[in-house]
Structures are given as C-alpha cells and as structure tokens.
Amino acid sequence: MSKTYDIVIAGGGHNGLVAACYLAKAGQSVCVVEKNDKVGGGVMTRELTVPGFKHDVCSVAHTLLQANPLLRNDELELKAKFGLKYINPDKMTAIFYDDGSTLEFYTDLERTCQAIAKFSERDAEAYRRFNHQVFQNLDMLVMGMFNTPPSASHQALIMEQSQVGQELMRTQAMSAWDYISEWFENDKVKIARYASEAMMNPFDNGTGFGFYIILPLMHRYGVGIARRKASACSTCTPSAPTTSRAAPSAGTRSAKRWHTPSSTTCASSPPTWTTTTSSASPG
Numbered sequence: 585m586s587k588t589y590d591i592v593i594a595g596g597g598h599n600g601l602v603a604a605c606y607l608a609k610a611g612q613s614v615c616v617v618e619k620n621d622k623v624g625g626g627v628m629t630r631e632l633t634v635p636g637f638k639h640d641v642c643s644v645a646h647t648l649l650q651a652n653p654l655l656r657n658d659e660l661e662l663k664a665k666f667g668l669k670y671i672n673p674d675k676m677t678a679i680f681y682d683d684g685s686t687l688e689f690y691t692d693l694e695r696t697c698q699a700i701a702k703f704s705e706r707d708a709e710a711y712r713r714f715n716h717q718v719f720q721n722l723d724m725l726v727m728g729m730f731n732t733p734p735s736a737s738h739q740a741l742i743m744e745q746s747q748v749g750q751e752l753m754r755t756q757a758m759s760a761w762d763y764i765s766e767w768f769e770n771d772k773v774k775i776a777r778y779a780s781e782a783m784m785n786p787f788d789n790g791t792g793f794g795f796y797i798i799l800p801l802m803h804r805y806g807v808g809i810a811r812r813k814a815s816a817c818s819t820c821t822p823s824a825p826t827t828s829r830a831a832p833s834a835g836t837r838s839a840k841r842w843h844t845p846s847s848t849t850c851a852s853s854p855p856t857w858t859t860t861t862s863s864a865s866p867g
C-alpha cells in the first residue's frame with residue numbers, strides 16, 4: 585500500500601535528518617530515503633579497521649555547530665530528550681614538530697597564549713589581540729551563519745558601509761596563509777595555526793575567513809566532540825514499513841526509511857526509522 589508524505593528527503597546524512605526533524609516539528613510528515621544500510625552519512629561511527637575499534641567516519645568534532653540554535657537552545661531536544669552529549673576537552677588541538685617540540689591550543693585563551701609564548705612572545709600577544717578582535721564580531725557572524733543569507737550584492741552593499749564590514753570582505757577574499765602572515769611571525773605558530781583549522785588548501789584565495797572564525801569560535805563555544813549518539817524516540821510509533829525502490833539498480837536490497845510519526849506528541853521529536861527489505865527490479 586502506498587503512503588504519501590508532505591516531504592521526501594533524499595539522503596539520511598545529518599543535514600537531511602536535522603531538516604527532517606525541523607519539518608516534523610513544524611507538523612509536516614517526512615520520509616527520509618537512505619541508500620546505505622544505515623542512516624547518518626558522514627557522522628556515522630563505524631568499525632573501519634580492526635573489529636571492535638570504532639572510528640568517526642567524517643565527524644571528529646562538531647565545532648561550528650556548537651553555535652547553532654539547534655544545540656545552543658537544544659531546539660530538537662537532542663540533549664534533553666535523546667541523550668546527545670558533548671565533551672569539550674581543555675586541550676583542543678596540539679601540533680607535534682619533528683624536533684620534539686609541541687604547541688597546544690586550549691579552550692582557555694590565556695593558556696593558549698602561554699603555549700604560543702614558548703615560541704614567540706610577540707605571536708602570543710598577537711593571538712590574544714586577534715581573538716579579542718574576532719570576539720567583537722562573533723555574535724553577528726554566528727547570526728549570519730545560521731540565517732538565510734541576503735543576496736551577495738545586498739550583502740556587499742551592507743558590508744561596504746562600515747570599516748568592520750570592509751575588513752571582513754577583505755578577509756573573505758584572502759588566503760588563510762596571507763592572513764596568518766599578517767598576524768604572526770614565527771613559522772611554527774603559523775604552521776600550527778593553519779594546520780589545526782579548515783581542511784582546505786590555506787594558500788587558496790577565499791580560505792581566509794575559515795581561518796578567521798574557527799579558533800575564536802572554539803575558544804568561545806568549545807570543540808564539541810560527541811560522546812554518544814542520540815537514541816530514537818521510544819514513544820514514537822513507527823509507521824508501517826513501505827516498499828522501497830529508492831535507488832536505480834537491480835537486485836534485492838535492504839533500504840532504510842526514516843518516517844516521521846504523524847502523531848502530534850512526536851512533532852518535536854526526531855522521526856523514527858524503520859527497515860524495509862525490498863526486491864527492486866532494474867530501472
């Protein structure tokens with residue numbers, strides 16, 4: 585028997601799942617169709633090497649997300665109701681150099697400055713000033729990150745009108761390396777600064793802003809290492825499994841679908857998911 589939904593989301597990665605939950609909370613019925621045998625996408629934990637050793641596939645730390653109202657205000661009750669927990673170790677990152685020296689970045693800004701001072705007093709002071717400068721704009725930037733952006737031309741018009749806006753536009757256009765070099769002089773500090781941040785080529789123009797925001801944001805909101813996964817809502821009644829022909833290939837396969845419960849008691853809960861095994865024919 586076929587069932588219709590208000591929304592069908594292709595792909596059960598965290599973005600699809602979070603969007604599904606918000607839609608469910610808004611009263612929509614949602615079906616998430618996932619081609620793999622497990623939902624989660626890049627945020628899955630899997631035994632990729634030796635049995636018993638579990639790895640984060642593509643999700644070591646949920647850093648930028650810590651500033652998102654999803655977590656800050658626990659809008660989907662992932663923490664309060666579903667057991668999501670984050671740990672924020674004092675030591676955020678550390679770099680080991682060939683000569684045996686190390687440079688540690690702590691959640692605490694002053695401790696980080698002390699660690700940098702081992703290599704350069706001037707860079708320690710620069711790091712302090714850099715962070716305080718970004719802190720002044722951080723609330724505005726966070727608001728911009730998690731709201732619908734204005735058009736590029738409108739955004740440029742607004743930013744052009746203030747010195748802060750002009751400086752941000754300059755940062756956006758630069759490479760992380762050029763920006764780092766404006767602030768820091770010691771090679772180890774410069775290397776550590778970019779190696780510990782975005783997984784992008786720091787010499788590419790346009791990477792400056794990633795550098796600009798990530799460490800100040802980590803000092804303010806923490807690293808965000810997930811401690812345990814959220815469990816499915818035990819009060820939800822899963823919808824009846826439906827036959828899946830989600831992906832266009834032949835053979836018998838197992839497909840998972842994530843169904844939002846239609847009951848209003850679960851409107852604010854993540855959808856529950858069920859497994860269906862189906863025989864799919866070619867095409």
Ligand SMILES: Cc1cc2nc3c(=O)[nH]c(=O)nc-3n(C[C@H](O)[C@H](O)[C@H](O)COP(=O)(O)OP(=O)(O)OC[C@H]3O[C@@H](n4cnc5c(N)ncnc54)[C@H](O)[C@@H]3O)c2cc1C
Nearest residue numbers: 595596597598599600617618619625626642643644645646
């Ligand atoms: C090596 C690596 C490390 C990373 N580390 C971090 C980190 O530490 N912290 C961090 O915040 N981010 C990290 N990221 C980025 C993060 O993993 C991604 O931003 C995130 O997984 C994107 O989520 P998503 O839901 O958009 O897509 P995905 O997680 O890719 O999920 C997409 C889902 O859609 C499914 N799908 C695709 N096509 C179809 C289809 N046609 N039909 C049905 N299902 C389909 C896929 O199977 C998958 O489950 C890392 C990325 C990489 C590559």
